[in-house]
Amino acid sequence: MNPGKGPVLTGAHYLDGDHACAEGAIAAGCRFFAGYPITPSTEVAERIAERFPLIGGTFVQMEDELGSIAAVLGAAWAGAKSMTVTSGPGFSLMQENIGLGLMTETPCVVVNVQRGGPSTGLPTLTGQQDMMQARWGSHGDYEIIALSPASPQEAFDLTITCFNLSEKYRVPVMFMMDECVGHMTEKVVVPPADRLDVWPRRWYKGPRDKYLPYAPDPDGVPPMVRAGDDYRFHITGLTHDQRGYPIINAECQNLCVSRLVSKIRNNADAIMLIDEDDTVKSGRTDVTVVAYGISARVATKAIADARARGLKVGMVRLITVWPFPERRIRELAKATRCMVMPEINCGQMYREMQRAVGDRCKTALVPHCGGWVHDPDDILAAIMEGAK
Amino acid sequence: MSPGELIIERGTAGNHPMEDFLRMDRMPHIWCPTCGLGTVLTAFIAGVKESAMAREDIAVVSGIGCTGRAAGYLKFDSFHTTHGRALPYATGLKLGNPKLKVAVISGDGDIVAIGGNHLIHAARRNMDMTIICVNNFNYAMTGGQFAPTTPEGAIMTTAPYGSFEHPLNIPFLVDSCGATYVARWTALHVRQLTIAIKEALLHKGFSFIEVISPCPTVYGRRNRLGTGLDLMKFYKDHSITRNFCNTREVDIKFQQDIIVGKFVERPRPTYLDAMNEHLAKALKDKFVPYAGPMKPE
Numbered sequence: 001m002n003p004g005k006g007p008v009l010t011g012a013h014y015l016d017g018d019h020a021c022a023e024g025a026i027a028a029g030c031r032f033f034a035g036y037p038i039t040p041s042t043e044v045a046e047r048i049a050e051r052f053p054l055i056g057g058t059f060v061q062m063e064d065e066l067g068s069i070a071a072v073l074g075a076a077w078a079g080a081k082s083m084t085v086t087s088g089p090g091f092s093l094m095q096e097n098i099g100l101g102l103m104t105e106t107p108c109v110v111v112n113v114q115r116g117g118p119s120t121g122l123p124t125l126t127g128q129q130d131m132m133q134a135r136w137g138s139h140g141d142y143e144i145i146a147l148s149p150a151s152p153q154e155a156f157d158l159t160i161t162c163f164n165l166s167e168k169y170r171v172p173v174m175f176m177m178d179e180c181v182g183h184m185t186e187k188v189v190v191p192p193a194d195r196l197d198v199w200p201r202r203w204y205k206g207p208r209d210k211y212l213p214y215a216p217d218p219d220g221v222p223p224m225v226r227a228g229d230d231y232r233f234h235i236t237g238l239t240h241d242q243r244g245y246p247i248i249n250a251e252c253q254n255l256c257v258s259r260l261v262s263k264i265r266n267n268a269d270a271i272m273l274i275d276e277d278d279t280v281k282s283g284r285t286d287v288t289v290v291a292y293g294i295s296a297r298v299a300t301k302a303i304a305d306a307r308a309r310g311l312k313v314g315m316v317r318l319i320t321v322w323p324f325p326e327r328r329i330r331e332l333a334k335a336t337r338c339m340v341m342p343e344i345n346c347g348q349m350y351r352e353m354q355r356a357v358g359d360r361c362k363t364a365l366v367p368h369c370g371g372w373v374h375d376p377d378d379i380l381a382a383i384m385e386g387a388k
Numbered sequence: 389m390s391p392g393e394l395i396i397e398r399g400t401a402g403n404h405p406m407e408d409f410l411r412m413d414r415m416p417h418i419w420c421p422t423c424g425l426g427t428v429l430t431a432f433i434a435g436v437k438e439s440a441m442a443r444e445d446i447a448v449v450s451g452i453g454c455t456g457r458a459a460g461y462l463k464f465d466s467f468h469t470t471h472g473r474a475l476p477y478a479t480g481l482k483l484g485n486p487k488l489k490v491a492v493i494s495g496d497g498d499i500v501a502i503g504g505n506h507l508i509h510a511a512r513r514n515m516d517m518t519i520i521c522v523n524n525f526n527y528a529m530t531g532g533q534f535a536p537t538t539p540e541g542a543i544m545t546t547a548p549y550g551s552f553e554h555p556l557n558i559p560f561l562v563d564s565c566g567a568t569y570v571a572r573w574t575a576l577h578v579r580q581l582t583i584a585i586k587e588a589l590l591h592k593g594f595s596f597i598e599v600i601s602p603c604p605t606v607y608g609r610r611n612r613l614g615t616g617l618d619l620m621k622f623y624k625d626h627s628i629t630r631n632f633c634n635t636r637e638v639d640i641k642f643q644q645d646i647i648v649g650k651f652v653e654r655p656r657p658t659y660l661d662a663m664n665e666h667l668a669k670a671l672k673d674k675f676v677p678y679a680g681p682m683k684p685e
Contacts, residue, residue, distance in 0.1 A: 234467075
């Protein structure tokens with residue numbers, strides 16, 4: 001660490017994913033953090049607690065995760081970029097207020113360094129078991145954005161992306177790390193501050209007396225003001241009209257919820273980040289592995305082994321996990337015999353993939369209940385079987 | 389200021405003196421006739437005017453419930469949040485923009501039951517905010533279930549044979565957790581309440597006002613306590629003002645005397661003052677204080 005030389009730690013560092021995520025948040029302009037300690041995410045909070053007083057941020061350790069996410073939403077409306085970090089049990093506690101963030105269109109980032117569950121599960125060991133909770137964990141109908149990093153470098157880079165997307169689409173963005181990436185230490189290159197791509201808040205620029213909290217721009221996203229500027233605005237978790245006033249009927253519900261859904265669906269292509277390797281790009285494969293997070297790293301060994309046995313195997317790595325890259329997966333399904341997905345759960349994103357693929361090719365899940373990463377041989381076996 | 393010195397503006401037909409502070413396009417409100425919440429809003433607006441604070445410097449946060457609707461009717465930057473989470477939401481607003489005075493107006497169920505954990509910790513931190521906790525002794529919006537504030541013996545829908553749980557003494561709770569301003573008034577004490585709200589808004593630190601409020605539709609009806617007017621008469625006959633009395637002694641028993649007054653007013657560094665002072669000492673010239681929120685371009 002190199003304190004006192006500006007917020008962005010430009011240079012090459014040896015960081016774990018949790019610390020890289022904290023640095024990414026700082027680089028993105030996050031200056032408010034509220035959190036509650038939970039393994040294996042605590043190192044993010046520790047790093048922020050140490051760094052924020054040196055760079056002009058406010059860190060508060062709240063009494064629980066419900067308070068943490070509520071404070072994050074409040075700070076966002078005060079005009080700060082804000083973030084919280086947690087793991088499975090804390091993520092469960094946050095779900096109701098993630099819904100408030102969705103309904104009130106509050107930009108913020110929620111980091112989940114995933115461990116094994118359900119319940120207290122495996123506090124210190126890895127999992128990818130909250131992927132569906134990220135999508136559907138809060139009650140009601142909505143669309144969400146979630147990203148998944150596969151390295152400490154991505155923990156840094158994609159934390160910035162998470163903030164950018166949250167500001168652009170005014171939605172809480174889930175950053176779905178896993179314990180392995182969180183605790184893996186690798187080289188992380190932090191670019192100079194002026195080379196970072198940091199997106200601003202969508203400030204309202206119209207006349208003061210015409211401001212409506214939920215009147216959307218053409219892309220479906222409304223611009224924002226902050227508390228304290230005398231707009232006298234109201235926001236509520238109730239179904240509301242463009243004034244932010246509660247209207248309790250089916251017509252308003254339809255307008256309100258359909259925009260929350262469509263602002264993400266209609267912009268899905270712009271949101272999507274997907275990493276296709278050269279084999280996939282070059283055309284037809286025998287097998288295409290679809291993976292994310294640490295499982296994508298582990299799968300590279302299985303892919304290399306399969307290639308050594310003469311198979312043409314490619315890799316599609318999901319960076320944006322929600323919205324799911326349905327259309328692209330469907331296209332790629334036509335160019336392979338089988339899509340294989342290893343994930344550290346019993347089939348969460350796999351079901352999404354299956355749904356997108358239909359009968360265009362075979363699909364295979366390589367499940368893992370958590371606690372450790374896959375044995376690459378298990379993935380290899382699925383590849384060999386799929387290539388038949 | 390003594391209650392007798394306070395002048396509260398009176399309106400004329402077609403001219404409500406507080407119109408400018410209310411979202412008139414949301415009227416009529418959802419509250420029952422003779423509910424105490426109208427009085428609380430009147431006292432809040434009057435207290436804000438008395439405080440002479442700029443309106444844009446005050447943000448209002450509510451949780452869920454009858455009182456939770458207060459934020460929606462007050463023409464301030466206002467936030468209707470989730471059940472129990474008004475205080476941590478307000479904490480984020482305050483820390484995100486330390487220039488704001490954040491007032492939480494919410495009910496006893498919201499603040500003391502589901503939000504109880506946040507209450508004790510916000511008081512412990514002496515977070516610089518004002519809490520107006522309207523206590524109607526029950527969950528009224530859902531039809532009158534017993535709450536942690538329901539006096540023993542009162543009949544509620546989920547205590548059809550009478551509540552047997554020991555209720556919380558809220559002023560004692562927040563006092564013991566470190567609140568630096570604690571008062572209790574009833575909806576009858578409009579002037580005292582107005583002055584308390586003014587003092588609480590101007591107080592530096594965690595200021596807490598419990599307002600005992602009539603709920604004729606649910607609490608009053610189920611317990612055969614008469615009309616809203618009867619409940620107000622009860623407050624008149626049974627309120628005893630004891631400023632700075634020991635908060636341990638202000639617990640409320642079913643249909644017995646209610647001790648009201650300003651119980652606590654003491655100085656203690658706020659969360660932000662303590663944080664800034666401590667970090668400046670620990671880090672010396674390396675400390676970079678929070679520069680405030682992003683500015684709209």
